[in-house]
Amino acid sequence: MKETIPENPPLGLLLRLVHQHWTQAVDNALDAAGFGDIRPPHANVFTFTxxxxxxxxxxxxLAHVRKQTMTQAVEELEKLGYVERRPDPNDRRGRLVFLTGRGKAVRPIASATGRKVDERWAELTSAEEMETLRQALRLLFEKVRDDVPARPASDTDG
Amino acid sequence: MKETIPENPPLGLLLRLVHQHWTQAVDNALDAAGFGDIRPPHANVFTFTxxxxxxxxxxxxLAHVRKQTMTQAVEELEKLGYVERRPDPNDRRGRLVFLTGRGKAVRPIASATGRKVDERWAELTSAEEMETLRQALRLLFEKVRDDVPARPASDTDG
DNA sequence: GTCAGATAGTAAGGTACCTGTCTAATATCA
DNA sequence: TGATATTAGACAGGTACCTTACTATCTGAC
Structure with missing residues (x-):
């Protein structure tokens, strides 16, 4: 069945559908590049380490996710041999994440998948269209994030 | 911490952040209307039944979710007394979902929360800005949904 | 009339986020 | 210097989606 959407869909539905497609497209791109063991949440680690x-x-x-989400991504990549964690010499509470040799080899591909999806989508629509969307989302986010706190800040969390 | 986003964020990040805000805003609106027991996925049932x-x-x-997701929403609303299920007289495989008296009383509020969030966001930006965003998302979705199947169709699922 | 294939619903299980609470280590400042 | 607040990370648990696999029933082609 073609996923037909009503004439005037709730914004939430559109956001959900497009976001699902984006995530799936990134996953497909990683598979196509031969990294079936790397999933979308892992890409952030390659991008930002x-x-x-x-x-x-x-x-x-940097990635705007919660500690446990990122911890899990790092743990999985550690098991897969892409990153390692060592104590932080400047802060005995912390541990530093490093890319291993294998991780460094993968980084250019893994961190580029998001950009690749952007490019593919620009081919399907147009660069202007994608830029319009990006700017509209940015503007909206800037405006709404200070409105009646969308996600009440946790005491202990970022 | 203010959720600062980089100058040229990946589209996926923007989509995720805005979608999260939308969901949270709907949840807040339901709470504010006195229906703390109704959560965002339930609203679809009120809207479409x-x-x-x-x-x-x-x-x-209608809601573009999978069977189990909707089944769960209906089961929860049944426990809360907002809907009931009866056998479909025309199809012995199926059961029909009905709003109870209580469900009918709630419907106008529950099904309107999405629209209320849209309106609030239009106040924060502008009606034109929201329309631009909606159209950009619609156009993109139409274009990408036929590209290399984003989510390979399941055998058994719609 | 039968039988292959579609469809309704159930069940079990996975993913990517989220929250709150707790401990250890660090930073602050009266 | 000692009380207090903050931060890093671990742990337990929740939500809203998803998938695959199964049974019961319906439908349409022969």
Whole structure:
């Protein structure tokens, strides 16, 4: 069945459907590149981990996910041999995440999948159309994030 | 911490953040209306259930979620006393979902929360801006949904 | 009339997020 | 310097989606 959508769909439905497609497209791109063991949440780690290492807490801020989500992504990549964690010499509470040799080899592909999906979608519509969408989403997010707190801040969390 | 986003964020990040805000805003609106026991996925049931009853399969097509997701929403609303299920007289495989008296009383509020969030967001930006976004998402979805199947169709599922 | 294939619903299980609470280590400042 | 607040990370648990696999029933082609 073709996923027909009503004439004037609730915004939430559109956001959900497009976001689902995006996630799936990234997953497909990773598979196509031969990295079936890397899933979308892992891509953030490749994108944001610098050579000097980085704490999980920092990664959560860059990727805008919660600590447990990022911790899990890092743990999985550690098991797969793409990253390793070592104590932070400057902060005994923390551990630094580093890419392994294998991780460094994968990084250009893994961190580029998001961009590739963007490019493919620009082919299907147009670069202008994608830019319009991106700007509309950015503007909306800037405006609404300060409205009656959308997600009440946790006490203990970022 | 203010959720600052990079200058040129991946589209997936924007989609996720805005969608999360939307869901949370609907949840807040339901709470504010005094229906803390109704959560966003339930709203679809109120929106799409007609007086003559409807099968869960039909609801899944209207709301664009999978059978189990909708089944769960209906089961929860049944426990809460908002809907009831009766055998479909025309199809012994199926059961029809009906709103109870209580469900009918709630419907106008529950099914309107999505629209209310849309309106609030239009106040925060502008009606034109929201329409631009909606059209951009619609256009994109129409174009990409036929590209290399985003979610390979299941054998057994709609 | 029978039988292949579609469809309604159920069940079991997975993913990517989220929350709250807790411990250890660090930073602050009266 | 000692009380207090903050931060890093671990752990337990929840939500809203998803998939695959199964049974019962219906439908349409022969």
């Amino acid at each position: 610098p050579a000097e290492g980085i704490q999980v807490s920092e990664l959560t801020k | 007609p007086a003559e009853g409807i099968q869960v399969s039909e609801l899944t097509k």
